[in-house]
Amino acid sequence: MRVFSYGGGVQSTAALVLAAQGRIDFGVFLFANVGDDSEDPATLAYLERYAKPYAALHGIQLIELHRQRRDGTRETLYGRLTKSGGRSLPIPVRMSNGAPGTRSCTADFKIKVIGRHLKATGATADNPATVGVGISLDEIERVNNRRAEPYERPVYPLLDHTPPLRRHDCARIIAAAGLPVPPKSACWFCPFRRPATWAETRRDRPELFQRACDLEALLNQRRTTLGKDPVWLTRFNRPLADAVGIAQDMLPGFDTDDALCDNGACFT
Template sequence: MRVISYGGGVQSTALLVLAAQRKIDFLTFLFANVGDESEHPATLAYVREIAAAYAGRHGIAMHELHRQRRDGSIETLWERLHEPRLRSIPIPIRMDNGAPGRRSCTSDFKIKVVAKWLKERGATPRNPAVVGVGISLDEIHRANKRRCEPYEQIDYPLLDLALRRDDCVQIITTAGLPVPPKSACFFCPFKTVAAWRHQRRYEPELFEKSVQLEAVLNEKRAMLGRDAAYLTRYGVPLDRAIQAIPERPEHLDSGCDSGWCGS
């Protein structure tokens, strides 16, 4: 079994094009959706309206996966963050010193979701599935951070082909596809200040939801007797942080284009 962990961003969409061209040996793509109210709307639109259609035209199976509870209902990251009895925050919310806290969102809503799908279809430690991840040459340092489970063997097709992110953009545009937006939860604490500023200016509804989420999480922390934590590294609430930080050129890079979340 050979699958691509598809994130809906540039690197993993380049893998989709390469698979369509039969330049890599993968015909199954798995998109682990952490929740329609958690994923960026532009990413969901790209995956469902562009990538899935392209995959279908080229004989590639694309599956959208969700985390399921024992009763079969879908659990989303947004729901968990608003769980009344929440004691551990699953996203890497930042402490007063700016350092991100521990997170379980990637494991629970991406890695384990893909794992369940693979194991249900026969992947075992003795017969592992090959899971392709879209890490490009310019971010090779991320390759050894990918957690590897006993039932899977991680593969890096972009590294094997010595492709960089710019190469991935060229592959996508040459295939006649629009370049996908940066893939990440819209409230991810790994966002850069530029990305937050962009959200505040051009996606005010999402920014307001991020502000409200930060407030909800801090209400929960206060009830547990814990210090406040934030979605940025500046130690103040999001709306104040983005309003106060001087504008300067900064990349929007932050996300999980490769198919799993990165920092």
């Protein structure tokens, strides 16, 4: 079994193009959707408008997976954060002392979701699936951070490419195939977002920015009730609306290149 972990961003979309061109051997791409209410709306729009039709045109299966509860209903990351009586903080919020909090979002909503699919379709410790991960040369240090599960054997086709591919190479591959370069991929409330990205969200998508502010406030209302210190979506130890201003307009062609979950592994 050979599958590719598709994150919806630049690196994994470049891998989709390479697979369509027969330059890498992956006929199945797996997208673990952490929730239609959780993924960046721009990523979901790109998936439906461009990635899925492109995959189908070239005979590639792009399978969208979701976290399922035992009763068969879907659980989303945003739903877990906001459910009544919820106490867990599965996202890597910043604690009041500046330290990042622990997180389980990647494990629960991506790694385990893909793992269940692999095991359901025959992957075992004795017969592991080959799983492609879209890590590019400019983030090679992330290879050592990704722990393999017994039922999988991770490989890195962008690094094995001759020459190894960087993020800007991936963007050129996508554009050359006639596709628009996808937006950076991450949950819209991800604390890994850089201040510049938050500022751009506040400028370009103020409704989405306000939703993030409201989520941060909800989490802190609950922590106050529990007698706990507040947490934040940035490292600045204050509310998002106070910590981030509105970004200035960028000149055409400039990009901050702050990748998030583009390869579907969320820094793992």
